[in-house]
Amino acid sequence: MDTHKEGTQSHHRKSCTVDSLPDKCLLYVFSYIHQRDLGKIARTCKKWRLLAYNQQLWQVVSFRPEYNGLHVNSFENLIALINVRFAPSLRYIELPCELVTPPILHELSNKCPALRYMTLDFSNAMQLHDFNDLNSFPCNLKSLCICLSEVIFLEGFMRRIYSCLSSLQVLHLIGTFEQTSEGEEDVYEVVNIGKIKAHTPNLRVVNLYGITFIDDSHIELLTSNCIHLECLALNFCLRVKGASFKNLIMRCKKLKTLLLQHTGVEDVYMKSVPWETSQVHELDLTSTELSAECLEHVLLRIPFFTYLALGHCEFFTDKILGEMVAAGKFRQLKAIDLSSTSGLSENAIYQFLQTHGSGLHGLVLSGKPKLTESFWLNVIAFLKNIRICVLGTANGWFLKLTTKVHIDQVIEAFAQNCPYMSRLEIQWDPDTIRFSDKSSKFIDHIRLRCPFLKSFTLSDGEYYEMVKSNFERADRVKVIRTTTFYQTSIISLVSCFNDLLFN
Template sequence: MRYSIKLGSPWIACHFEPYDLVSGTYEKVEDEEEEVYETVNVFKLKQFLPNLRVVNLWGVPFINDDHVDAISSNCAHLECLCVNYCTKVTGSCLRLVLQRCRKLKSLFLAHTSIVHLSLSTSQAISAHLLIDSGLDNATIKAIEWEKTRIEELDVKGTELSSDTLISLLTRLPHLRWLDASWLENMTDQVLEAWLQSGALANLQFINLDTCDSLNEQALTDMIVRHGPQLHGLCLGGQHKLLEYFWMNMIPQLKNIRVIVMGIAEDCCPKVAAKIHVDQFIDCIAQNCPRLTRLEIRWDDDTLRFSDKSSKFIDVLRMKCLKLHSIVLSDGQYYELVRSNFERADRMSVVR
């Protein structure tokens, strides 16, 4: 197994324009292959890229804080730095990076080894910080989040404590996008404190997938208060959220673009009640005209539908004209929805 760094210009996330960037990827090389993979010398590379806007070093195993520090030393225009899965990055470089790169908008630190980091910088970061695991609670609390302009935050799958989550979320008044999925410590108390802080005023997208510590009432309070402003809502993996919850909450989501509901097939034994999917479809069609993506994870054994379901699917197809993706579990209902859209020459919608 050998690795290389590749240069390219792909799209970064969905909110950024394409820039020249350094992209780190895994390259598996068989012994019989004769191709030579060269490793880019980051220390030499930096002097040729003073106008670099985006650096993506995702998964490059040899990248450490020295490399990140070297890049930042000559990239004053840097807006996005990604070191996801770079396990040798500890975060000791971040203070200098934030001081040098005043235009930094995006910082991806997924699965890095950030420990014992002390930050008190007040640089304004105008977009988002993505942090995925290995984070130290004291580190997160020490950062002056209220002095940043973070709009998008991903803390999925981390071991951050409830106190740290409260400290973090309540100090992000500009937050627009949050992925807090797979957080054991995302509790009702965290959500309540966040609501009380008023920091959800600009929130448009939120992912709380498989946050088992959250209860129906806490999520109901959030959607009732902030549902009309939401463009994306993922509450998949929540076995407590069934038909009653969604039928009451969907009318609150007038501007929603993306909805994810239900739990995956292998989790469905947790759901004892049947889900009347036709009611969901009709309710969505009547209340969510801007919907572009719908994901329903319940399988055929959990969903209740009939031959008349096609009429409700027709209404959805005609009312939600921007809908370009419906994700369903494989089964009879999937075949029913797919055939309906295919008859209308919309071949790529259902998957």
């Protein structure tokens, strides 16, 4: 035996440890570890301590524990962290109300020149700190998100920071729609939109989400000074009727994305807008109550669409869809949501997908009980470039299906025809779908032939457990989800999606 060779191999085995990895490799590994656990890793040794506290790992920091962020006991501890760990590299920070204090904001302003994204959460505030001593605020922010309180007025705070907001390109004002009960009548204007717009002339994206006091007068104020506006999102702002949209379109010539999900838009105002002169090509009218006449009037006057969401628009009909196809409105379409549109027939949807399915990256056709196995086996072949797809109908007394859906053939059709699929949601419940012991073979096919699949959502039940175990055996443990906790959307296909993200 060659003892020299054996000794060399033994030496290599002993030297191949984690500690022998280059620092940049360890740093890359540490980047996947939650910041909450980096403190524990830092106790291992001096080398790991230096790496765990490397500023590259602390460019994005959240101090909101309820959103999986870090918890600090006092603002003195946070000031120490800013000085020791974050200072020159911090780009994004989230602060709860109790940490929004003059000393902390001073430190962020003076010590963090790279800070561009900030979230200030006042949603659970009982009272604010005294901001009379606030003399500095980060003045190079690109994006600011403020989570509003229902009753805490922010004008005292805002008055101290208005002069520092001129660099803002993205503004999120997040309301309390999800916390508000229907019986509440008192609505307070807790932040002054008019004063904000006077100091933010460079806004490109404005997201006003679920704010109970927002109405058309606020939109009118906002758009009078924001001529660079490209995206306006007013989802769940129920007091918005559309009276300001005429001036919005006339003033904001760059506006291309208008998101109006669950707003109170009315026919008379929507009809008066000069849509034919607009640049809008991404539109969301989900859960609005516009009439068929109004939908036809609006949708046929907009030059073209790349993104269109009409979920729960019961007056969107075969006639309107046919006229839009004939007018070439869908030639550049990338994503469409037609979920729960009772006015659309199976035949109209089939013809539409036959013509435009190959160009689609996103399609939502849930909540339509007549679209079962036979329909999908025929149309999936048209969806060669689909990335996101939602289909099926959760069972209910008014949507109950009389036949079983053979899920294996649907899964096989996606595996054979949709290699770019990244998110798939099938809403049929266990009482509706039919599968067998051979189903695992078809699950194998979609797992292997759709390598980009990162979310596969199913109703909880025996089939869900089978699919989940299949993917977990292949070490793809985070792919399979249940409709109970996760809902798939095509909103990620909006051009400014990254700027619309908050929380």
